[in-house]
Amino acid sequence: MRLYHFHNFENEVVIDLAEELKKGAHAVELPSLFPETWAYTAFRRQKQQEVEKVVAARRAKDIDPATYEDYVGRYELVVESAGRWIITISREEDRLLCRVRGGASVEIVPEARDVFFRAGLDGTTTFRFERSAEGRVVRLCCTNELRSYTAERLPDEESPGASGGS
Secondary structure, three states: OEEEEOOEEEEEEEOOHHHHHHOOOOOOOHHHHOOOOHHHHHHHHHHHHHHHHHHHHHOOOOOOHHHHHHOOEEEEEEEOOOEEEEEEEEEEOOEEEEEEOOOOOEEEEEEEOOEEEEEEOOEEEEEEEEEOOOOOEEEEEEEOOOOEEEEEEOOHHHOOHHHOOO
């Protein structure tokens, strides 16, 4: 596969799909394969400013970070086309973090009780935690521009606690 980035047809990257598929499930940040250009840098800066405005507008100011412990744990998401994914929610001081399948942790921002979001250059995802009748968090619903997914919380003995685990 031949790739070009942000209207720059002078720098081509060739990816051998067969070799990539042999590596199993993984992600590659495509912009990292190309040299930085002024046009892309300006575009990314503009988009980042837009993301910062979305975060400022949606961030709830009245959510006590002490409540974040309710959400800490591991959630299992089964996707027919992609298999079993583990979503790990952890707390780091006054931030709630989300990590999918052992990838990088990203902050999810409070919007309301039991509702968080992540806004990025790739779009916005909403994380809605559902509680049982007893008030315990039992599932996580993730919604982005394309789809909604529901992940069931794993029992506490399988959960890593605040440390984040794998």
